[in-house]
Amino acid sequence: MASTAQAADQPPAVETPPVGVMKKLLLQDTTPYEVAVGAVPTTILMPFPIDGMDGNGITTQAHTVAPVFLQHEQGTRFFSVKALLPGTADLNVIIGERVYSFRFYYSENPTRTLSISEPKKGSSIAQARRISVTPKRLHDILNDAKTYFVIKKQHPELQRSIEVAAPGKVIEYPGYRVVIDQVFRFDRDDTLVFRAIFINDSDEPLHYKPQEVGLRVGRNIYWPSFAQLPGEIPARNPARVTWELSPEIETVAITDPEGRTAEVKTKKGALLSQTGRYKIVASTAKRRTDTLYFSINYPVSADEPNPLVVSKGDRDFGIRKLTVTQPEAGQNIGYITYTGTSDGRRADISIDNDFLLVVDARKEVSQ
Structure with a gap:
């Protein structure tokens, strides 16, 4: 009898809540994702x-009444939502120039995780994707490339795609x-960004058109979507000759290789461009x-x-010290970006390709 009384005094069993479901879907911007949410957090990984969010029926404040509560840390690729009230809510997630839509609805068996990934390269979905990159985005991409190593050194823990x-x-x-x-x-x-060094071995400046610097990959050639290039490669730097003379x-x-003699007005040095x-x-x-006698070589x-x-010696007559610094190539650097194909589709060019930059540099460039 005692055991029966103890059993009667025990609280009723509590029903175990549903565990929830984990989902994986492909990235697409033609149909909203329908996601069940509940009292437990639902984490969505893009x-x-x-880049941005816009929603209806959603709050990010803990004490504000709305069907759905959202948490997101700027710069990350994931966010979490959970239901505060029964009902529905809508969210638009902005990535680059694309918008991905979500419809959240209340459920006792919510989605716990939703991982959204890109279609595999070569699939019909991936092949159909078009790429649209604005001038502002290209500017940001170029800036990210130029500052990549500085930021990596300052913040080695930062993961960047x-x-x-x-x-x-x-x-x-x-x-x-x-x-x-x-x-x-x-x-x-x-988008690919190239940091290129242009080197001029001639004694005259060379000119080229930045918008016509082609990227050859196999049999295909791509034209810049944006180029930050000077359009000119400076001429080879002349040799520098300096001397120290006795007081008298x-x-x-100086007589050049062709036998022409010129008196040097300065007593310190001269710049010589001709070799010989x-x-x-x-x-x-x-x-x-x-x-x-000395030689200029390049x-x-x-x-x-x-x-x-x-x-x-310091007391010898005439030219006590002669220093000849040989010519150096003229050079500068520039950045070129290439995005997608000419018809606006993804090119999906691997970074491991054997690239060739096609540059037509001349003494005079046609307009």
Whole structure:
């Protein structure tokens, strides 16, 4: 009897609430996602960071009455919702130039997690996707590429959906070179950013049209969606020759490889652009002279000292010290972005491709 009385005094069993369901869906912007929500949080994971949200029947304040409560940390690609009241609510999630819609409705068996991923490359859905990147977005992409390594150094814990490669590939053209220094890939925008170094080996500036710097991948060629390029590669820097003279020297004359002689007005140095063998003569007022020979070479071989220094004693007559710094290539850098294909579809170009930048640089560029 005692055991029967104890059983009668026990509280009634509590029904275990539903565990909820976990879902995985593909990214699409043609039909709203219908998501069941309840008293437990529902976490929704998008494939890319969220740029903005716009909703109806939704609150982000704990003490505000609305059917659905939403939590989202700016810059992340996920958010959580839960039901506060029975009813429905609507949310638009903005990523880039696309809007993805959600309809939330109350349920005793809510969705606990919803992971939304991009369609696999090559699928009919992926092939049908078009890419639309605004000029402002291209500007932001370029800025992200230019500051990538600075931000990575300052915030190593920050995870960013940017692929990076540093191929260092040198593309040889007659009289100039183009180096593919760095490549950045922004998958969400189907955009590649190239940091290129332009090198001029000639003694004249070269010009090119930034909008016509092509990207060749296999048999395909792509044209820039945005280019931050100077359009000119500066000429090769001339050689610099400096000297130190004894006090009695009055004039210095230099004879170039073609036999032309010119008196140097300054007593400190000169810039020489022509390659070949030179003669320098230092003279006193009484025509006492000191002569040295030197060569200007480009390119400079690895075993040749640069700068070349010829020295005498501090009390010797004439040219006590001659320093020859050989010419250096003119160069500058620029950034070029390529987005999708010419008909507005995704190109999905891998960052591991063997890229070729097509640059037509000339002494004069046609308008």
